[in-house]
Amino acid sequence: MMAFVTVIGFEDIMYNFKNQGMGVITSWIIMMFLYVIPYALMVGQLGSVFNDEGGGLSSWIRGTNGEFLGYFTAWTYWAASIPYVVDSAQSVIVGFGWAFTGSSDFQSNMPNSTFTLLTFIVFIIFIFVQRHLANSMEILSTIGGFAMFAMTVLFVFMSIVGLIKSGGHMATQPMNIKTLLPKFDLKYLTTIGLLIYAVNGAELVAPYVTQMKKPKVEFPKAMITLALMTTFLTIFGSFSLGIFFDANNLPNDLKMNGDYYAFQALGQQYGVGNLFMYIYAWTSVIYMCALLAVLLDAMTRMLISDTGKEYMPAFLRKKNTDGLPINGYILTCTLSGFIMLLGIFLPEMNDIFNWLLNLNGIISPGVTCWIFYAFMRIRKNPEKYPSEYIFIKNDKVAYIVGLLLLLVTGAATLLGIAPQDVEIYSGTWWYELVINIVAIFFLIGLGTLLPLIRKREEEYGIAFDKKQWVIMITTTIFAVVVMVWLGGTDLNTKVALVVAVAVFSILFLWLIGHRKPITLNIKK
Template identity: 75%
Template sequence: MDNTQTHGKYISWPILTLMAFVTVIGFDDIMYNFKNQGMTVITSWVLMLFLYVIPYSLMVGQLGSVFNQEGGGLSSWIRGTNGEFLGYFTAWTYWAASVPYVVDSANSVVVGFGWAFTGSGKFQDTMSNAQFTLWTFIIFIIFIIIQRRLANSMEFLSVVGGGMMFIMTILFVVLAFIGLAKNGGQMATKPMTVHTIIPNFDLKYWTTLGMLIYAVNGCELIAPYVTQMKKPQREFPKAMIALAVMTAFLTIFGSFALGIYFNAYHLPNDLKMNGSYYAFRALGEQFGLGDTFMYIYAWTSVIYMCALLAVLLDAMTRMLISDTGDKYMPEFLRKTNKDGLPVNGYILTCVLCAFIMFLGVFLPEMNDIFNWLLNLNGIISPGVTCWIFYAFMRIRKNPEKYPSQYVFIKNDKLAYLVGFLLLAVTALATILGIAPQDVTTFSHTWWYELVINIVSVVVLIGLGALLPSIRRRELKYGTAFDRSQWYLMIGLVAFSVIFDVWLGGTKIALRLVYIVLEVIIALALLVVIAHKKPRQN
C-alpha cells in the first residue's frame, strides 16, 4: 500500500539507510569488541549481521508502521500492546539505560581532551581515579548548566561530529588496506590463519555477546520514518539490507584493519580506552604524517562526544518526564521552572550519574573505571532491547488488531518464533553480561565489579518500580514523605552504597552477610514507601 504523502516529501531508502547507519555502528564499537574477542570477532560480526541485525531491523520497521500515529517510540509500542504501566516502565528502563551511557560519554570527553592537548595517554598515569571521576563530574555539571542555551548548537555539532566520525572510520579502513599492500602484506597479528577468526564458543565468549548487541542496537530510532517512505513494503527491506551491507563492511574490514596494527593475540590492556588513538597514530606514522591523524581523530571525538552529551542530558530527561505523564511519575519530578525545564528531573539524573561514578571510583585504575562503565552499558542496553522483541511478539500474536503497511515475515507463527528466539538470545546476553570483563576471573577486582554490576542494575531499574508507589502516596496523602522519612531513606541508601564499596575489600564469606543486609535495607525502604503515613505539617 502506498502512502498518501505529497510527492517530494517521501524519504528514500538510501537516505533511511544512512540515518540508520549513524545510530547503529561507530569506530569505538569495533574497537571495544575487538578487545573482547580479537580477530575472532570477524566471525561474530558475520553471525550477528545475518542472524540478529537484519531481523531486528525489519521487526523495528513493522513496529514503527503499526504505531506510526504515536511517533513510533519504544514505550508507545509496549503501551499499545501491554497497557499503561508497562509503557511507563519501558520508558523508565530506556532512560535508565542512558545513565551509564551518559557517564561513559563524559569519561570519553575527559580522555579525548587529554589526547587532544597532550598528544599521548601519559596524562592518565598522573591522574588518580578520584581526579578522573571529579573531572568527569565537572564536565557533566557544565553540560547540565549550558545545555539549555546551546541545545540547538549542540545538535548541529552532533551532526558535524557524527559525520566526521563516519569519515574518519571509513578513512581508517581504506588507508589500512592501502598500507597493508604497501607493506607487502605484513601485519601485527601473526600467524593469520583460518583458526585465527574462528571463535571458541565457551562461557567467556557468551559473556561478551552483550557488548556486540550494544554495538548494533539503536535502529529503533528510525522507526517513525518507515511510514514516510513511498512504498515501505518494498523500500524498507532494501534500506535494511543496505544497512547490513554497510555495517558488514565497517565491522568485518574494520576489525581486520585493527589486526594490521595490533597483535590480536596480545592486545594492550587499555585498548578500549585508548585503542582508537593508538590506531590513528599508527596509521599516520605508516604514511609519514606523524600524529596528524591522531589529533584529527581526538578533536573529532571531543566535538562529537561533547555534543552528544549535551543533547542526551536534555533529551533523556524530557523524554522520561513527558512520556510517563502524571499517573506514575511523582509530582516533584515533573516540576518545571519558568522555561519549562524539569529541574528535579535533572537533579535525579545528576544523583544517579554521581552514584554510578562513586561505585567505580574505588576500582584499581582509571582504565578499570572506563572498562567497567563500558561493560555496564553491555548489560543494561541489551536488556532494554528485549522490549522490542516482546512488542513484536505481541503484534504478531494478534495481527488483526495491529494492521501494518509493512510486514516482516508473512507467516505469523514463524514471525512469532523468530521474535522469541531473538528475545531469548538478548535476555541470555544480558544475564551473562553481568559477569565482569577485562579483569582476572575470581580476583578481588572481579568480585568487586560483580557486586557493583548487580547494585547498579538493581538501583537503576528498581527505582523505576518504586516511583509509581511514591506517586500513589502523593495522590493519597497530598505529599509523598515528610522530612524525617526523607532523611531515613537517604540514610539507608547512603549506608547501603558505603557498605557495597567496603565489601569490595572483604572476603568471599562475608557476601552472605551482604545479601542479608541488603534485603533488610530493601524491606525497610519498602515499609517507608508503601506503608508509613507521612506527618502532615
C-alpha cells in the same frame, strides 16, 4: 545516516576486537545475518505499524501491552542510558587528554577519585550548557556523528591501502582461517552482550518515521540499508585493526585508548606522525560533548513527558519557568553519581572504564528484549496491527524468529553479568560481579517504586514530608562518606559494604514507603 551514527561507531568495533581478537570477524558475520538484519527488519515493521506514533519503543509496547508496561519500558530504556551517558562523560575526559597531550599519560597518571570528580563536573557543566545551547548541540552532534563515520571509513580505506603497499604484512600472525574463528567458551558467551550493545539502537530513530515522505515504505528500506552498512564497517573495520594490533597480544587499555592508538599507528604508517590521531581526538571530543549535552536533556525530557501522570510522581514532572524538568535532571545526576561511586574502588582508571562499558553490555541488551517482545505481540494479532511492510509473511514463523532473538538476547544479558577484563575469581572479579548486580537492581528497581510514590501523592497529597526527605538525604550522604572513607581497604570490605548499603536501602525504602507523611493534605 541518523540511525547509522547511533548504532555503530569506531569505538564499538574496538571494544569487541579487544574481547575476541580476529575471531570477532566471524562473530560479526554471524551477528549480521542471524541478528542484526532480522532485528532491523523487525524494527522496520514496528515502525510501519506505529508510523503515527512518535515515542518509539515505549509507544510500541504501550500500543501492544497497555499503559503500565509502556511506562516501565520508557523507564528501563531511560535507566539503560544512565551508564551510557556516564561512559560518554568519561570519553570526553579521555578525548581531551589525547587532544591536549597526544598520549595516554594524562589518564594513566590520574587517580580514580580525580577521574570520578572530573566526570561529575562534566555532567554539571553540560546540564547548564544544554539549557542555553540545546539546538546548537544537536547540530554539532549531527556534524560530529558524520565526521566520526567519515573517520571510521577513512581508517578502513587507508589501512587496507597501506597493507597493499607494505606487501601484505599484518601485526596479527598467523593470519589464517583458525585465527578468524572465535573460541566458543564461557568467556566468549559473556562477551555476546557487548556485541549486541554495539549494534542495537536502530529504534532510536523510530520517532522520526512520521517525518519521512512515505514512512511505511521508506523506513523498512532504511533499516535494510543500515544493516548492510553496519555489516561492511564491522567486518572490514575489525580486519583493519588486525593490521596494526597483534590480536594475540593486545594492550590492556585497548578499550579506553585503542581508537587513539589505531589512528596514531595509521599516521606513522603514512609518515605524518600524530596528525590523524589529533584529528580523530578533536572529532571525538566535539561529538561526545554534543552527544552528552543532547542525551542529558533528551533522555530526561523523554522519560518525564512520555509517561502518564498515573505512574510518574508530580515532583519529578515539575518544570521551571523555562519548561525544564529540573528535578528530573537531579535524578539523572544522582543515579549517574551512584554508578560512578560504585566504580571508584576499582584498582585503576582503566578498570573503571572497562567496567562501565561492560555494564552497558548488560543493561542495553536487556532493554532490546522489549523490541522482540513487541514484535511477537503484533505477529500474534496481525489483524489488529496491519502493516504495509511485513517481515516474513508467515505469522507463526515470524513469531518463532522473534522468540528466538528474545531468548538469545535475554541469555546474553544474564551471561554478561559475569565480569570481563579481569582475572576470574579474583577480588576485583567478585567486586565487579557485586556492583553489576547492585547497579542493575537500583537502575531497574527504582522504576517499580515510582508508581508507588505517585500513589502516595494521590493518597496523601505529598510523597514524603520534610522529615522523611531529611532522613533519606542524610542517610545517603552518610553511606557515601563511609564508602569513600573505606576506599583504601581491601576488596572484601568493599564488597561487604556495597551489599550492606544495598540491603539497608531496600529495607529503608520499604519502611519509608509504609509510613504516612506527618504533614497530610486533604485526600483527593
